Amino acid sequence: MNPVISDPPVILFVDDESSILSALRRLFRPEGYRVLLAESGKAGLALLETEPVDLVVSDMRMPEMDGASLLEQVRERWPAVGRVLLTGYADIGSTVEAINRGQIHRYIAKPWDDRELLMCVRDSLERRRLDKENRALQLLTQAQNDELQALNSSLAARVKARTSELEQLNAMLETSFAELRENFLLSINVFSGLVELRGGGTAGYSRQVGDLARRIARRLNAGAMLEEDVYIAGLLHEVGKIGFPDTMLRKPLSAMASDELALYRRHTLNGEAALLPLGKLQRAARIVRSYHERIDGKGFPDALSGDEVPVGAQILSVASDYYSAQTGRLSIKRYTPAEAQSLILGGAGMRYDKSIVQAFELALNDEPSEKPQDREMQAHEVMPGMVLSRDLLSPQGTLLLAAGYTFDARVVRQLREFAGRQNVKLNVYVKLANSP
Known part of the structure; x- marks a missing residue:
């Protein structure tokens, strides 16, 4: 079997200041990434049409199309591409709007700390x-x-x-x-x-x-x-x-x-x-x-x-x-x-x-000798915020959710629908409120 050779990750930086783009290119090229640069949101979208991109890092304040609008279009057209926002002013309202519209993964304040920005990009690429x-x-x-x-x-x-x-x-x-x-x-x-x-x-x-x-x-x-x-x-x-x-x-x-x-x-x-x-x-x-x-x-x-x-x-x-x-x-x-x-x-x-x-x-002899501090309940009794103390299995013995999982509203609803649709009884064990 031939070994699989992976291409280097591709990062697209978008900023209307050429000096900022040059600084970003100098910072990231030694890391082994392929770096693409765009001086506007429109130019960034054009690159995305022709280049395979893993992560977009955009400035917030740009003429014609700001970072929030750009990342919103990236989310809609290329949802698998990671999204990071660079913001250089203390407008928390605009930053929150960008998070909601573009569903960005992280935002970094300008002027940035090189180490923090490098770590942020590495984390985003690892998630992808x-x-x-x-x-x-x-x-x-x-x-x-x-x-x-x-x-x-x-x-x-x-x-x-x-x-x-x-x-x-x-x-x-x-x-x-x-x-x-x-x-x-x-x-x-x-x-x-x-x-x-x-x-x-x-x-x-x-x-x-x-x-x-x-x-x-x-x-x-x-x-x-x-x-x-x-x-x-x-x-x-x-x-x-x-x-x-x-x-x-x-x-x-x-x-x-x-x-x-x-x-x-x-x-x-x-x-x-x-x-x-x-x-x-x-x-x-x-x-x-x-x-x-x-x-x-x-x-x-x-x-x-x-x-x-x-x-x-x-x-x-x-x-x-x-x-x-x-x-x-x-x-x-x-x-x-x-x-x-x-x-x-x-x-x-x-x-x-x-x-x-x-x-x-x-x-x-390493198997726990004491029963976990938990209680048993049915799917319709589970509430958001509860934590599974044991693996949740289907009636056939296959794993549905692993121990330690914290329920949120979406999964609680899906669990109830699954139990009702399949007409099965699921024994759910959750940790007691004061248990570790």
């Missing part, structure tokens, strides 16, 4: 990059839906219903979450639920694997980045199985024929190939590729051994095998949690590194 990645993940989800329909026509009705539910959830995500990172992780959770629906497996299995993998990484003091990578890899580690026949999806590993085993051994490669195009998921994709490797060299697909097996892949291997044993993925017999734990301990030094098995034992 994350938004692009989120839309790419949604496109990937739709593509997987189409593949499901082609592989098995008998699933068409279920896939159509699931796709409809995903569209509703994506609409909620786009309007509900202030943090794009939370939106990105929630989309992964939803896609993980779709993979489980295809396999007819236990709802929430992938989230259990991802959560345990994250706790093992935390016990190893492996750092926040690896904790997130193994969590994402846990959610998506079975994506490569999406093309398996129905009969094979429901068959334990120990009962597979030789041709089925050959197909099974390719699912990690297929999973890596599906995830690699998304920059945010490249590290998780490599973990997915190697989570069936063993430190004794008897794993697949690359027969790695010892330290050649990435730490993240070893962590995911332990977490996956622990829950696979309990859900009938490894053998016809379904292991109890104690038996599954003994299975992992028995593989220390051969299948798994001993330090990771020790961290696994500690992580099993």
